[in-house]
Amino acid sequence: xxxxxxxxxxxxxxxxxxxxLAAEQNLPAESGASLLRTLQAELAQVRVRLxxxxxxxxxxxxxxxxxxxxxxxxxxVLTKGxxxxxxxxxxxxxxxxxxxxxARAQHIAIPAGADTAGAxxxxxxxxxxxxxxDRKAAAS
Amino acid sequence: xxxxxxxxxxxxGVGKSTVSVMLxxxxxxxxxxxxxxxxxxxxxxxxxxxxxGEAWSAARREGRTISDYFFxxxxxxxxEPRDYLVHQTGDVVDQAGKPLRISLLPGSLMLExxxxxxxxxxxxxxxxPETVGNRVRGRxxxxxxxxxxxxxxxxxxxxxxxxxxxxxALKAADRVLxxxxxxxxxxxxxxxxxxxIEDRRNGEHLAExxxxxxxxxxxxxxxxxxxxxxxxxxxxxxxxxxxxxxMPHSDAIANAFDWDPQPKSIDQKYGAxxxxxxxxxDELAAGAAxxxxx
Numbered sequence: 155x156x157x158x159x160x161x162x163x164x165x166x167x168x169x170x171x172x173x174x175l176a177a178e179q180n181l182p183a184e185s186g187a188s189l190l191r192t193l194q195a196e197l198a199q200v201r202v203r204l205x206x207x208x209x210x211x212x213x214x215x216x217x218x219x220x221x222x223x224x225x226x227x228x229x230x231v232l233t234k235g236x237x238x239x240x241x242x243x244x245x246x247x248x249x250x251x252x253x254x255x256x257a258r259a260q261h262i263a264i265p266a267g268a269d270t271a272g273a274x275x276x277x278x279x280x281x282x283x284x285x286x287x288d289r290k291a292a293a294s
Numbered sequence: 295x296x297x298x299x300x301x302x303x304x305x306x307g308v309g310k311s312t313v314s315v316m317l318x319x320x321x322x323x324x325x326x327x328x329x330x331x332x333x334x335x336x337x338x339x340x341x342x343x344x345x346x347g348e349a350w351s352a353a354r355r356e357g358r359t360i361s362d363y364f365f366x367x368x369x370x371x372x373x374e375p376r377d378y379l380v381h382q383t384g385d386v387v388d389q390a391g392k393p394l395r396i397s398l399l400p401g402s403l404m405l406e407x408x409x410x411x412x413x414x415x416x417x418x419x420x421x422x423p424e425t426v427g428n429r430v431r432g433r434x435x436x437x438x439x440x441x442x443x444x445x446x447x448x449x450x451x452x453x454x455x456x457x458x459x460x461x462x463a464l465k466a467a468d469r470v471l472x473x474x475x476x477x478x479x480x481x482x483x484x485x486x487x488x489x490x491i492e493d494r495r496n497g498e499h500l501a502e503x504x505x506x507x508x509x510x511x512x513x514x515x516x517x518x519x520x521x522x523x524x525x526x527x528x529x530x531x532x533x534x535x536x537x538x539x540x541m542p543h544s545d546a547i548a549n550a551f552d553w554d555p556q557p558k559s560i561d562q563k564y565g566a567x568x569x570x571x572x573x574x575x576d577e578l579a580a581g582a583a584x585x586x587x588x
Contacts, residue, residue: 188521195519224521229529260525261478293485294496 160206163199170202176220177209187222221252223259228282237279244275253278261285296330296445298438299578300467302510304490305483306454309473309515311339312551313541314451316564317471318344319386320575322394323560327446329394330379332438333360333401334463335453341401344383346553353380353400361402364459367437368412375440387557397445409434409458427458434462456490464491470510471578473541474530476523481530484512488534497533505535511581513574514540539573547571 162170171193175186232240247253253274257264262281268274301314314331321327333340341350353359357366363378380400382393402408409430416433417426441448450463464470470491474480485497491510494500514527517540530536541547547567561568 191521192519222521224525227525227528230525230532233532259522289482289485290497292482293489 158204159201160204161199161201167197167200168194170200170206172220173209186220187224190220191222221247221249221255223252223256228256228260228262228278229286232279232282233286237283240279240282241275244278247271250274257281296442296448297469298448298450298467300450300452300463300470301473302450302452302460302464302467302470302487302491303472303474303480303483304454304456304487305474305480308475308480308483309541310454311335311337311343311451312547313471313473313513313515314340314449315343315384315551316547316571317575317578318396318449319384319394319560319563320571321447321449322396323386323388324572324575325446325579327395328444329396330399330441330445330448331383331396332399332441332448332450332463334405334457334459335401335451336403336405337453338401338403340451341398342553343551344396344398345380345400346555349380350400354402359400359402359404360459361404361408363399364405364412364434364437365408367440368415368433375437376444379441385554385556385558386560386563389559391557393557399441401451405453405459406457413458430458431461431465434458435466438462438466461490467509469581471513472510472534473513473515475516476514476526476530478526481526484530484534501533508535511535511537513537516541516543518543537574537577539570539577541570541574542567544570 171190175181175190178186181189226243228240231243244253247256248271250269250271253271254264256262257274257278262278262285264274264277264281268277299317301310301317303310318329318331322329331340331344338350345353358378358380360378363375367375378399379397381397382395383398384394384396386394388394412430412433413426416429420426420429438448438450450467452460452463472484472487474484488508488510489496489500492500492503492508494503512530512534514523514536517523517527519542527536527540544567546565547570550564550567560571564571
């Protein structure tokens with residue numbers, strides 16, 4: 155008799171969640187990343203019904219793995235390591251869209267003219283500095 | 295010598311009273327401590343949670359609230375401050391089914407008015423506002439300390455904003471717990487209350503005090519663990535001492551504060567939230583092992 159369910163945990167469960175969320179075209183990247191973290195943190199194992207639906211792998215669907223705009227804090231990196239450290243972190247993000255998403259999520263103001271990845275990175279560093287200065291002013 | 299723990303934040307709605315009550319339960323239930331809760335917030339939420347509306351109303355009629363205590367004893371003539379306390383409050387019992395040793399100095403809606411009256415009373419002795427303010431605060435601080443010999447831990451549930459009573463509590467405290475919600479406005483509120491607790495003028499002066507030498511520690515409360523919240527907590531921890539424990543946004547905790555006289559264990563009271571409370575208790579007790587550990 156064939157199995158009708160399958161228990162998942164560990165790496166296979168993480169892969170299942172990633173593919174499940176990546177296949178949801180209408181799920182914003184930020185929400186997807188947040189949901190993925192929550193599911194991975196709170197669920198140790200699940201039992202899924204078989205057969206599993208065939209989902210296009212993210213690469214086949216033409217989409218990238220979910221970008222997490224909260225993977226690091228620009229304020230924390232800049233405060234601890236300075237502008238060079240923050241630039242190094244931002245250099246790991248190639249897509250201008252992802253850089254814009256990071257700035258929006260972390261409430262870092264960037265000027266309208268910043269379109270290229272390089273300009274966006276510089277604007278994020280500048281905006282983060284202003285944000286830190288603003289907080290200091292509020293507490294003075 | 296009692297250990298004085300103030301729970302304070304100038305911002306309202308961050309969970310000062312609920313955290314105060316949870317800690318009172320934890321210290322009494324798991325630590326076996328004799329706990330006194332002093333409700334300095336004129337919203338009186340801690341009192342209502344611990345004793346219910348009817349008993350609190352009776353305490354008001356009988357003149358046994360914190361504003362009565364401050365007013366009657368301001369000149370330090372009343373013989374027995376213990377008359378103002380209500381003992382064995384709350385609905386949590388120990389493993390043997392006995393009420394926990396949690397006493398309460400009930401809150402009062404009149405606390406701000408009484409502090410104004412005390413200021414006027416003191417102003418007859420001096421014309422200098424700063425001198426008068428310091429004297430009122432100093433007298434209230436001494437009144438807060440009068441229960442010291444009879445308890446192991448005194449929890450000072452502070453009001454939002456500033457008042458002589460709040461300042462007296464911050465002065466009297468061995469440790470100040472600053473609950474906050476992980477949002478932008480709370481971040482600014484933590485910065486401000488830290489200046490007040492450490493008596494510093496601005497952030498640069500505050501930074502001169504090493505994190506491990508500060509009298510306060512921050513507690514992220516009602517946390518949903520979203521990416522934005524995690525980042526804000528990390529950012530606050532850059533400048534302020536932070537407990538590793540984060541109190542989760544939890545229905546079990548939120549629903550635990552309805553007045554219910556039915557006796558229950560602390561695990562029954564807080565349900566799924568009891569584990570987080572246990573972590574908070576363990577972490578705080580570890581930080582003051584010589585004073586409040588079980």
